[in-house]
Amino acid sequence: LAIACGYEDADDLDHLRRDPGFKLACGRLPDTGRDLCSQPTISRWENAPTLREVIRLTYALVDTWCDSYARPPVAVTLDIDDTVDVVHGHQQLALFNAHHDERCFMPIHVYDAATSRPVAIVIRPGKTPSGQEIRGHLRRLIRRIRSHWPNTRLTMRGDSHYGRPEVMAWCEAHDVDYIFGLAGNSVLHRLLEPAADDIRVRRAETQAQSLRGHAEIRYGAKSWKKQRRVA
Incomplete structure (x- = not known):
């Protein structure tokens, strides 16, 4: 109060x-x-409260979201992202984030892509989450959702922070689809150069203000155990 x-x-x-x-x-x-x-x-x-009790509290929001559906959906897409929460003092877990040039928290938010309803929010230190940390959050979240909807197809969607080897491997092992951003590198640029060059040529020929195209390759970074589809 x-x-x-x-x-x-x-x-x-x-x-x-x-x-x-x-x-x-x-x-x-x-x-x-x-x-x-x-x-x-x-x-x-x-x-x-202990860590176990704090985790149980986070399940209340997940349960409320699941209960907002009259019946289990066939499929849902969940958007996951971290946001900057600037602090005004020296609160516990507040860290300096060079990207945002602020002392802050970086809570993780998960939203239902179709309804924009909040599914889960985790307050955390002001730094980019590691693959192991993200995997732990997803493991608890997916387990709770499937206790309500065992047959619903789940898709996670996030930027390159979440396209970590540990996260992708966990999703594949637990039948969770994913669409994650992938940070560019010299190998990807080389593999995609033919498609990029084709777009540049067609844009010049048509004098279009902008032109968008898509390409698909199989790619495997050294830290991955297998190749994956990259679009």
Whole structure:
């Protein structure tokens, strides 16, 4: 309640515990009711949940999203991305991110592509997630979704942050489709040069302002255990 009212610091509770409005909102008489919790008590409660309990809390949003469907869908596409959340102090897990030139968190968001409804949000340090971290988040997320919809076809969609070998291998092993961005490199540029040159020539011949084309190759980076389709 204090956070919702704009009081983020537990120190504020030493005064707000006697506030008539807060006492009334918590079911106590505004004048004669017992005072609410003090700052030390609130701070102990903030640190009481274990990692297991925090993960269980994140499942509440996943369950709510699944319940928003009248029946299990045949297929869903989930968009996953991290966003910058700038901090204004020295909060725990806040790190300096050179790309954004800010001290920040980098929470991961997952949304239903068809409805734009939130599926899961994970607060995390202000750095690019590793492949192992992403794999762990996906493992818990997909397991929870399939406890509701065991037969729904799932597709994950994200930028190159998420196109990690660990993530792609896990998706393939657990029957999860994926569309991930892939960072360019000299090998990819060489393999795609014929298609790119064809587009440049056709654009020059037609004097088009812009021209878009598509190509498909099989590619395997050294860190991959097999080749994969790249479009």
